[in-house]
Structures are given as C-alpha cells and as structure tokens.
Amino acid sequence: PPPVGDITGSFVGQAWQVRFRSLTNWQYRLERTDDFQSWSGVSEPVTGSGSELMLADPDAPAGKAFYRVRAYRP
Numbered sequence: 468p469p470p471v472g473d474i475t476g477s478f479v480g481q482a483w484q485v486r487f488r489s490l491t492n493w494q495y496r497l498e499r500t501d502d503f504q505s506w507s508g509v510s511e512p513v514t515g516s517g518s519e520l521m522l523a524d525p526d527a528p529a530g531k532a533f534y535r536v537r538a539y540r541p
Contacts, residue, residue: 470515470538471495483524485536489515496537497522503533514541 472488485497497510509524515538522536 471536473519474536476534478527479523481525481527483527483532483534484521485523485534486519486521487536489517489520491515491517492540493538494541495520495522497524498535498537499524499527499532500535501528501530501532506535506537508537 468490470490470493474485474487476483476485489495493515494512495515496508496512498506499509500506510522513520513522
C-alpha cells in the first residue's frame with residue numbers, strides 16, 4: 468500500500484495541520500513551498516505508527532503556501 472493514506476488538511480487556529488494514515492518502518496515530515504521549486508521541512512521527522520499521524524506547521528505564512536507530506540524509509 469502507499470505510505471500515506473486517507474490524508475486531510477485544515478487550519479487549526481493559525482497552524483496548518485495534516486492528518487493521515489501512516490505505515491510502520493516509514494518516516495514522515497511536513498514540507499512547505501510557495502513556488503514548487505524549493506521545499507522546506509516545517510515539522511520534525513516522525514516515525515510511522517501504523518495508524519493516524521498528525522503533522523503541523525505552527526508558523527504558516529500569511530500568504531500562499533503549498534504543503535506535502537514527505538514519506539521515506541530510514
């Protein structure tokens with residue numbers, strides 16, 4: 468199965484928050500861009516649990532931003 472499933476995102480206060488189904492033996496990190504050329508990590512890497520994870524950007528910019536969840540094997 469894909470390493471990220473059932474993903475949803477929303478603002479909680481000023482923070483962008485993503486919830487998704489994770490897999491064990493994978494690492495996850497929330498990344499942000501405003502130009503699709505360079506991406507910055509906005510969360511610490513989190514190890515998949517086999518259940519739902521939540522990643523957040525506590526410093527979401529006031530302007531436009533795009534997000535992705537980076538999934539990789541350590």
